[in-house]
Amino acid sequence: MIRIAALQMQTAGADTSANLARIESAAREAAEAGATLLVTPELGVTSYGGGEDILALAEPADGVIAARLGQIARETSVALVAGFAEKAGDAIYNSAIYTDGSGDPSVYRKSHLYGDYERNLFAPAKPSTCLFSHHGMKLGMLICYDVEFPENVRRLALAGADMILVPTATPAGYSGSFIAEKMIPVRAFENQVFIAYVNNVGRDGEFDYAGQSVIAAPDGSVLAQARLSEALLTAEIDPALYARSRSENTYLNDL
Numbered sequence: 156m157i158r159i160a161a162l163q164m165q166t167a168g169a170d171t172s173a174n175l176a177r178i179e180s181a182a183r184e185a186a187e188a189g190a191t192l193l194v195t196p197e198l199g200v201t202s203y204g205g206g207e208d209i210l211a212l213a214e215p216a217d218g219v220i221a222a223r224l225g226q227i228a229r230e231t232s233v234a235l236v237a238g239f240a241e242k243a244g245d246a247i248y249n250s251a252i253y254t255d256g257s258g259d260p261s262v263y264r265k266s267h268l269y270g271d272y273e274r275n276l277f278a279p280a281k282p283s284t285c286l287f288s289h290h291g292m293k294l295g296m297l298i299c300y301d302v303e304f305p306e307n308v309r310r311l312a313l314a315g316a317d318m319i320l321v322p323t324a325t326p327a328g329y330s331g332s333f334i335a336e337k338m339i340p341v342r343a344f345e346n347q348v349f350i351a352y353v354n355n356v357g358r359d360g361e362f363d364y365a366g367q368s369v370i371a372a373p374d375g376s377v378l379a380q381a382r383l384s385e386a387l388l389t390a391e392i393d394p395a396l397y398a399r400s401r402s403e404n405t406y407l408n409d410l
Contacts, residue, residue, distance in 0.1 A: 204360025
């Protein structure tokens with residue numbers, strides 16, 4: 156069992172120092188609430204709406220951004236999942252990093268890019284199974300649009316994920332609300348996993364975000380949900396409480 160925190164965040168645009176400071180503040184608040192993990196939004200460090208300015212902020216997975224996130228994790232004893240623009244050779248990826256401040260971080264690159272905006276900025280990664288251990292639980296990562304393809308969630312579930320962490324930048328509007336309120340609980344239920352779907356909020360560049368971050372349980376219930384302002388959600392993640400749901404809904408065994 157772990158307690159996690161999710162930061163629904165208004166970024167400071169391409170001001171990476173301000174965004175990292177906001178994440179640090181939230182990590183300290185999460186620690187006070189007893190959380191051991193903090194999940195933050197898609198591209199929350201380098202901003203989603205910065206357009207081509209994001210490209211100049213891209214760093215390798217062992218760069219200054221990753222080092223600073225690792226430092227925050229060590230100082231607060233709260234592991235972090237944070238979105239950033241990752242530079243790897245000549246390619247720029249929309250990536251998320253997990254770090255607890257010790258050892259090598261885990262990095263996931265978004266495979267399903269959404270719209271011309273993302274496709275003009277980032278290279279698509281091949282779908283991958285990014286799994287890591289956190290306090291005895293097996294966790295996986297996807298980014299935003301990736302979770303809307305059931306194959307991606309199912310792949311992680313079949314690989315043994317207990318929980319899937321999804322930094323996102325879902326825009327305001329009907330579809331954004333539907334994804335948060337309907338799709339995420341269904342993805343959790345049909346794969347018998349926990350899902351933390353953590354969105355940006357407010358305005359960034361040309362984008363207004365839906366907010367409505369949600370943490371869903373394997374039985375489809377919502378453990379925590381934000382609305383349309385900055386918020387720090389927390390939830391207890393105890394797989395043992397959902398043994399009955401998993402015994403009744405044996406989708407993974409019955410494929």
